[in-house]
Structures are given as C-alpha cells and as structure tokens.
Amino acid sequence: MTLLALKNITLRFGGPPLLDGVDFAIERGERVCLLGRNGEGKSTLMRVVTGQQQADDGDVIRSQALRIAEMPQDVPKGLTGTVRDVVASGAGAVGEALAEYYQLLERDPNQLDRLGKLQHVLDSQDGWALDARIDSIVSRLELPPDTDFDALSGGLKRRALLGRALASEPDLLLLDEPTNHLDVDSIAWIEDFLVSWSGALLFITHDRAFLRRLATRIVELDRGQLTSWPGDYDNYLRRREERLHAEAQEVALFDKKLAQEEAWIRKGIEARRTRDMGRVKRLYEMRDQYAQRRKLQGTAQFTVQEAERSGKLVTEAKNLSYRWDDKTICRNFSTTILRGDKIGVIGPNGAGKTTLLRLLLGQLQPDSGEVRTGSNLEIAWFDQLRSTLDESKPVWENIAGGREFVEIGGARKHVMSYLQEFLFTPDRARSPTHVLSGGERSRLLLAQLFSQPANLLVLDEPTNDLDVETLDLLEELLNDFDGTVLVVSHDRAFVDNVVMRTLAFEGDGRISEYVGGFEDWLRQRPTPAAKSAPATKPATPATTAAPTPAVTKPAMSSKDKRELADLPAKIEKLETEQEALGLKLAALYAEKPDQAVDVQKRLTAIETELAGAYARWETLESLRS
Missing domain, CATH: 1.10.287.380 (Valyl-tRNA synthetase, C-terminal domain)
Known part of the structure; x- marks a missing residue:
C-alpha cells in the first residue's frame, strides 16, 4: 500500500531548482534511505513530505489519515519536564493534557477545577489509552520516565526524541542524521529497535554501517533529480558508478558534436550562403541544452601536507591513571604508539576519549604513571567542538590566520583557490562562518587542518555531517598518509577502513587494546554476559549448591x-x-x-x-x- 507519493515536485530558492520534477513514493513497511551531497536539498525534500515546505509545482498525495512523525537532527529548544512528559508531547494536545494532568497531581493536587477539566479532555479523547501507550514506549526504549529531560546524556535525549515521534503512532517516520553525536552502543540500540519496528521509514544518514543494516531501498537526490535504487548499499554504489560512467560518455559525445557544429557555423561566407537552416536551429537547441546542463557537484580534492618525519616513537604510556572529578578515565593503562600507526579510540559518550588523547600527547598530566612523547612531532588537531573556527569572521579568514596566501606542498596558493578544493565557491568563502551548515563546517575545519604541515593527525569525531563522497576521500587520504593518525569516531565503517589498532573504553577506567578496527573489537571483546556476570552466588540456607563440573578443554586433533x-x-x-x-x-x-x-x-x-x-x-x- 502506497502511504505517500510526490508527483512532479518542483522547488527553487533562486538559482537552479533544488527539486526539478521529482517523483517519489513510499510503501508501508519500507525503510528508504535518502542520499545526496551536502546542499543538494535532502532536508528540504523531507520538509515537503511533512508539509512544512510548500512546493512551487506538483502534487503531494497522502493516504487517508496518514500519520507522519519526525525525529529531528538536533534537539529542539524549549523541551522541558520529565522524560515521560517529553515523550507524551509527541501526541499533540492530548499528550500535553496528559503531561499537565500528572504534573498537577504531583505538584499541586488541590487545583481540582483544572484537574477536572483535564480529566474530561482525557476521557473524551481516548487519553487513557494514550497513557498506557506512553508507558509502553518508555519501557521499550529503556528510558527513565521520571528523570528530567535536561539531565539526560546526548544518547538518551535522542532516544527520548524517538519516543516522542512514536507517541503519535506514525505510519511514516522521518529521521534526519539519527546517529550524529551518538556513541556506538546508542547507535546499535536504535538500529535494533528500527529493524523490528513495523512502520515505514525515510531517513538521511552518512553512517554507512547504519545504512547497510536498515535500508531496503536507496533514493539519491542529485542535481534536482531523484533516482531510486532497489537493493542494498553496495548494489547502489556499483550501479551508480555505471550510470555516472555512461553519463560522462554521453556528455563527451554531446560536447564533441557541439564543437563540430560550432566550427561549421563559423565557416566562410560561401558556406553560410548554402547552410542548412534546420541544422542552424538544431545548433541553437544544442547551445540551450549546454547552458541548462547541471554539472555533477565536484568532489573535494584536499591533500595532507606532510611535515618532516617524526622520530620512530610517537608516544609511550606506562601504568597511566587519571581521574576527572569523581570519574576514573583510565587505570594502569600502558601502550606504545610508533610512527605510521593508525589508532582508533572508541567508547561511550563521556568516557574520556578526548582526555585520553590529551594525556597521550602530554597536554595533561596523569595522576600516576608516565608518558614519554617522541621527537619532532608536528601535530594537526581536528576538534569535534569546532572551537578553532572564529564564527565572527568570513570563511576565508579562518584559513592561515587570515592571510591571502597559503603554502601547500611548497607552492604558494591563493586562499580562495585553496578553499575551492574543499567545495567552497568564492561567494561562500566570503560568507560569515556562522551561517555554514554542519557539513560545510566540517570541510572548513579540514581545510584549516590540512593548511599546516603535520606528521601526526589527531581527528576527534571528523565524520559528523560529512557526505559519503567526502568520507571516502578522507579515508583514502588517511590510508596513504605516511605519518601517524589518532582518531576518535563512532562511525564504525570509518574506523574499520582506517585504523590498524583500537583502544576501547570498557568501563571503570579499563582501556583495552585490540588489533584491527570496530568489527575486530566486536569479535575479540569480552561478551556482555562475561562482563556483567556476578561473583559466585552463595547457596541459600534452604538449598545446597550443586557441585560445579570441571571444564574440560577440547583435545587437539x-x-x-x-x-x-x-x-x-x-x-x-x-x-x-x-x-x-x-x-x-x-x-x-x-x-x-x-x-x-x-x-x-x-x-x-x-x-x-x-x-x-x-x-x-x-x-x-x-x-x-
């Protein structure tokens, strides 16, 4: 059954249309991933689906009584109250009445008139069935119902926002970058929940592991056109490459024909007397086609400026222990990082991953143990908080201290030319930094990072908001980099594709080291049951413990x-x-x-x-x- 269909949707905000005659439909039970480069209009398309944005032309056809809910990319401002109140607010006026009813019962039960009015609303609008549904949602999402929403971690806030979206029992759920800023455990939890959810799903993500797990179909928004790709992500990549190759051949053939026709029209006076007016008309049509052609959005072309080689030893930690307030970050941790190592750091939000990097590089002093850093280290640091960007300055002034030229690979390059390699047009490069999107901020930070020579790259959550093409390029660049890389990331595919070893936070100050990336850590780590198993349970007076059978090792064949x-x-x-x-x-x-x-x-x-x-x-x- 088709839940929603877009027919010939066109929308522009000056310049080329973001949506140019788009057709799209989603069926009940489908999980559709919407892909496209940053700035192509994916979030705009989502707003057209919800009705928040009206199209210039075309039709949006919704099935009767279709319920649509969305989980926004950022936590909305103004959400207050307990977790249960926030979840209930997703059910509209009835949910708000339910939340107010319970707040009054707890804080001011003497307001009998108001409580009576609220009870009447709940009685007449099936509010008590909603009450039971909210309890069920909070339980399924493993949320603390009476905890204040503001006190939650980032991961639990996103989980509460998912509950808020589910409170209206939507037929179609929209998710915009649902894994941004979530740790690995939170991402895995949301994945498991959505795989078992029976409704239809339309989502935007740059997380390739999340995409592979969930998507039953992929649609791509490219130059105003929407293309559907049945099947999985790897099938999409293969077929998209084939399509782009065919398109490039077609464009080359067209351009060759146009050049021949332009040469013909410019022949001497004798040729003009006999020229075919039909051929002239076709030339004018070809010129018009050429003028209206929308070129494929470019791919960033950045490179790392490699400084002189560091010493063989980058850093060595021995029996490192450190506490922040009452939280143990690490306990008796030892490791050695050598030149050329590519190390991943994974763990829950708030575990202390960034703090560990600062300890290893000598920027923080440990409570006990010692750290020895190597010689000739030239460090470039990608900061997940974007604190090195000056919001008050234009984009270009955030590069090279505001100088007009940068030195890249021993050559002098104008800052505008340099920024074009990171997909900033001259107009965008002159824009104030505070107007940039999340993806543009990440690209600007990479431009700032790679404008300085380095032999040690420290990347703290570099993948947030980057599109898939830029992620692929960054992975290729890091794999080819001869220096050392330390990377904190919750992007499982990125970690698997880049790192050689993984440092994993495993609770209570324990940091374990594993060969390989995220999938290797999953295979090698202690099982959750083993980690949470209680100590030997004493026998109760009423029972006698059965003897424990000896564990026999399998014999070697x-x-x-x-x-x-x-x-x-x-x-x-x-x-x-x-x-x-x-x-x-x-x-x-x-x-x-x-x-x-x-x-x-x-x-x-x-x-x-x-x-x-x-x-x-x-x-x-x-x-x-």
Whole structure:
C-alpha cells in the first residue's frame, strides 16, 4: 500500500531548482534511505513530505489519515519536564493534557477545577489509552520516565526524541542524521529497535554501517533529480558508478558534436550562403541544452601536507591513571604508539576519549604513571567542538590566520583557490562562518587542518555531517598518509577502513587494546554476559549448591598439531617479507609511485595475515597447555 507519493515536485530558492520534477513514493513497511551531497536539498525534500515546505509545482498525495512523525537532527529548544512528559508531547494536545494532568497531581493536587477539566479532555479523547501507550514506549526504549529531560546524556535525549515521534503512532517516520553525536552502543540500540519496528521509514544518514543494516531501498537526490535504487548499499554504489560512467560518455559525445557544429557555423561566407537552416536551429537547441546542463557537484580534492618525519616513537604510556572529578578515565593503562600507526579510540559518550588523547600527547598530566612523547612531532588537531573556527569572521579568514596566501606542498596558493578544493565557491568563502551548515563546517575545519604541515593527525569525531563522497576521500587520504593518525569516531565503517589498532573504553577506567578496527573489537571483546556476570552466588540456607563440573578443554586433533607446528615458519616468512617490502617502499614512493601503491596494499594484507596467524597460534597453544 502506497502511504505517500510526490508527483512532479518542483522547488527553487533562486538559482537552479533544488527539486526539478521529482517523483517519489513510499510503501508501508519500507525503510528508504535518502542520499545526496551536502546542499543538494535532502532536508528540504523531507520538509515537503511533512508539509512544512510548500512546493512551487506538483502534487503531494497522502493516504487517508496518514500519520507522519519526525525525529529531528538536533534537539529542539524549549523541551522541558520529565522524560515521560517529553515523550507524551509527541501526541499533540492530548499528550500535553496528559503531561499537565500528572504534573498537577504531583505538584499541586488541590487545583481540582483544572484537574477536572483535564480529566474530561482525557476521557473524551481516548487519553487513557494514550497513557498506557506512553508507558509502553518508555519501557521499550529503556528510558527513565521520571528523570528530567535536561539531565539526560546526548544518547538518551535522542532516544527520548524517538519516543516522542512514536507517541503519535506514525505510519511514516522521518529521521534526519539519527546517529550524529551518538556513541556506538546508542547507535546499535536504535538500529535494533528500527529493524523490528513495523512502520515505514525515510531517513538521511552518512553512517554507512547504519545504512547497510536498515535500508531496503536507496533514493539519491542529485542535481534536482531523484533516482531510486532497489537493493542494498553496495548494489547502489556499483550501479551508480555505471550510470555516472555512461553519463560522462554521453556528455563527451554531446560536447564533441557541439564543437563540430560550432566550427561549421563559423565557416566562410560561401558556406553560410548554402547552410542548412534546420541544422542552424538544431545548433541553437544544442547551445540551450549546454547552458541548462547541471554539472555533477565536484568532489573535494584536499591533500595532507606532510611535515618532516617524526622520530620512530610517537608516544609511550606506562601504568597511566587519571581521574576527572569523581570519574576514573583510565587505570594502569600502558601502550606504545610508533610512527605510521593508525589508532582508533572508541567508547561511550563521556568516557574520556578526548582526555585520553590529551594525556597521550602530554597536554595533561596523569595522576600516576608516565608518558614519554617522541621527537619532532608536528601535530594537526581536528576538534569535534569546532572551537578553532572564529564564527565572527568570513570563511576565508579562518584559513592561515587570515592571510591571502597559503603554502601547500611548497607552492604558494591563493586562499580562495585553496578553499575551492574543499567545495567552497568564492561567494561562500566570503560568507560569515556562522551561517555554514554542519557539513560545510566540517570541510572548513579540514581545510584549516590540512593548511599546516603535520606528521601526526589527531581527528576527534571528523565524520559528523560529512557526505559519503567526502568520507571516502578522507579515508583514502588517511590510508596513504605516511605519518601517524589518532582518531576518535563512532562511525564504525570509518574506523574499520582506517585504523590498524583500537583502544576501547570498557568501563571503570579499563582501556583495552585490540588489533584491527570496530568489527575486530566486536569479535575479540569480552561478551556482555562475561562482563556483567556476578561473583559466585552463595547457596541459600534452604538449598545446597550443586557441585560445579570441571571444564574440560577440547583435545587437539592431529590437524591442529600439524598447523601449530607449521605456524612459526609461516609467521617468520611473513615478517621477512614485511621487512623487505618496508625497506623497498620508501624508494618506490620517490621513483615509481604506481608500484608503491601495490606494495602498500601487500603490506596491509601481510599485517592482517600476521594478526590472524598470531591469534591462531595463541588459540592452539592454549589447547596444548
């Protein structure tokens, strides 16, 4: 059953139309992801769906009694009261009456007249059924009903906003960047909830893992046109690449034909006397087509300015402990980070991930333990709070201290040209910084970051608000960077694609280190049951504890024994190849960069093989002992 359909929707705010004859429909039970570059008009399309934005032309057809709710990207201002009050407010006037009724019962039960009026409203408008539904929603979302909304963490606030959207029992739920600023546990929880929810879903996200888990269909908004891509995200990427390739060939053929026709029309006087007027008319039509063509939005082209190599040691921490107020950030934590390492830091919001980075780089003094930082460190820091951006200045003045030129790779470049590489037009570069969107702010911060030479990049939540194309480019850049990278991120795909090791906050000041990225951490971490298992439960006087059976290790098979015997030679061979390729790589980058890429890929593969071999060796040794 079709819940909603857009027919030939057109909308413009000056310049080219954001929506140019768009058609779209969503069926009951579908989970549709809306993709598109920053600024293409995705949020505008959402507002057309909800009716908050009227189209210039076209029709919005909604099924009878369709209920639409949305979970906004940012927490709305003015939401007060308990969690239960905020959730109830999503049900409109009846929900507000219900919230007021309970507030009066608790704070001023003597207002009998007002309580009587509210009870009449609830009796006549099915308010008590809503009351039961609110209790059910709060329970399902695992929310503290009587806690003040302002006192919640960011993740619980987003969960409460989801409950507020569900309170009206929507047929269609709209989510705009639902995972922004959420930690991994909160994202996983929302994913699980939405997968089991029976309503239709239309959502915008840059989180590729979230997209892969939820989307049953992808629609892309590109240059005012909406294209539907059935199937999963990987299928979308493949087919989109094929479409863009075909479009590029078509454009090249058109441009070649136009150039030939322009050359013909400019021939001498004799040719003009005999020229075909139909051909002239077609030329004018081609010129008009060319003028109206909307080019694909560019891709950022930024590069990292690499400073001189740092010393081999970047930082070494021994038995590090640190408390902030009454919270233990880390306890007896030790690690060594070497030049070229790419380290991910993951954990719940508020765990102290940024504090840990500052401890490791010597910007904070630990309560106990020691930190030794290496030599010749040139640090560039991406700050998730965007505190290095001066909101009062134009965009261009936030680059290079307001100077008109920057030094990039030893060449002098005008700041406007430099900003164009980050997709800022000259007009946008002259705009005040405070008017920028979230994605533009992230790109400006990257432009600021990469305008300075560095051999150590510290990236604190760099992926928020970046579109998928820019994320892909950033990942490629970081993988090719010869220096060291420390990255805090809740973007699981980004962590998997970039880091070599992961530092994970696991509660009560414990920070564990794992080889690989997020998925590797999931496989290796202690299971939740193991972490939360209580100590041995004493037997009650009325019962006698049954004897605990001894745990018997599985015996090693002959195949396992042969594999264990062969592993040392395999590991030695891999390490020898790794060392040889590492020596070869530096020379190749200078002389044969194309071959260097293949060698780097092989080095990455060797590292993965070695990690697997060591893990297997440890497993087999435990069976033997």
